[in-house]
Amino acid sequence: MTSTPARAFIFDMDGTLVDNMAYHMQSWLSFMQQQGLNPEPDAFFRATAGRTSHEILAAYLGEHLSREDYARFDQEKESLYRELYAPHLAPAGGLEAFMASAKRAGVRMAVATAAPKENIDFTLDGLDLRAEFAAIAGAADVARGKPHPDVFLLAAERAGTRPEHSIVFEDAPLGVEAARRAGMRAVVLTTTLPAEAFAGFDNIIAMARDFSELDVESLFASAAV
Numbered sequence: 001m002t003s004t005p006a007r008a009f010i011f012d013m014d015g016t017l018v019d020n021m022a023y024h025m026q027s028w029l030s031f032m033q034q035q036g037l038n039p040e041p042d043a044f045f046r047a048t049a050g051r052t053s054h055e056i057l058a059a060y061l062g063e064h065l066s067r068e069d070y071a072r073f074d075q076e077k078e079s080l081y082r083e084l085y086a087p088h089l090a091p092a093g094g095l096e097a098f099m100a101s102a103k104r105a106g107v108r109m110a111v112a113t114a115a116p117k118e119n120i121d122f123t124l125d126g127l128d129l130r131a132e133f134a135a136i137a138g139a140a141d142v143a144r145g146k147p148h149p150d151v152f153l154l155a156a157e158r159a160g161t162r163p164e165h166s167i168v169f170e171d172a173p174l175g176v177e178a179a180r181r182a183g184m185r186a187v188v189l190t191t192t193l194p195a196e197a198f199a200g201f202d203n204i205i206a207m208a209r210d211f212s213e214l215d216v217e218s219l220f221a222s223a224a225v
Contacts, residue, residue, distance in 0.1 A: 007220060008134075008161035009102055010152055010184070012050070013113035015171035018123055019092050019210075020085050021045070021192040027081035028056070031073070035061060045192070049172035050146030052114045052139040053077065074116065082122050089126045092191065094212030099132055101216045110135040112155035112168070114145045135159040146174045149182035156182070167205070167223055176201050185223040187214065 135158030168179035
């Protein structure tokens with residue numbers, strides 16, 4: 001008798017589990033201004049969402065930075081973000097009910113994010129959601145951020161599921177591309193960018209303003225997994 005393959009939902013964190021990208025952008029832009037740079041906000045988001053802080057710092061400040069410089073700048077930016085967002089920390093609309101439905105259906109859940117450990121702790125512990133996830137993969141676990149597929153593949157491996165039986169939830173084109181390269185279908189949350197920003201992707205099975213518009217079994221039926 002053939003057993004049913006394990007299914008998984010893999011959630012990006014920032015802009016997906018929490019509607020917080022405006023605060024990330026505010027903290028990044030403030031940090032860049034302190035360094036004498038003034039990137040255009042929309043272009044900056046599209047170029048950086050899903051990338052690790054190390055990759056962003058290298059792209060905008062140069063590859064010459066020492067390991068100590070990267071660590072110091074990263075800490076400065078992320079501390080600023082947590083200070084800005086802490087009073088507003090809340091789950092994305094409909095998330096808790098959606099996760100409860102997924103749990104009843106036996107779907108494994110994982111987090112795959114470019115965030116550092118401190119931000120993962122800040123969000124998952126602040127929302128009391130850590131215990132709901134079978135696996136967590138973050139920036140410290142992979143050498144390359146999105147659009148490389150590494151973090152999604154690692155999350156699926158840790159959750160004990162195969163890529164073709166995993167559905168990714170994302171809010172950024174780089175993340176959807178990472179899911180595509182991982183062989184995973186994607187659901188887009190339009191918390192940060194409009195639907196038009198995702199034109200051309202062939203792995204998107206649904207788009208929604210928040211999780212209240214989504215149904216667990218309908219998503220798997222759309223993905224045919």
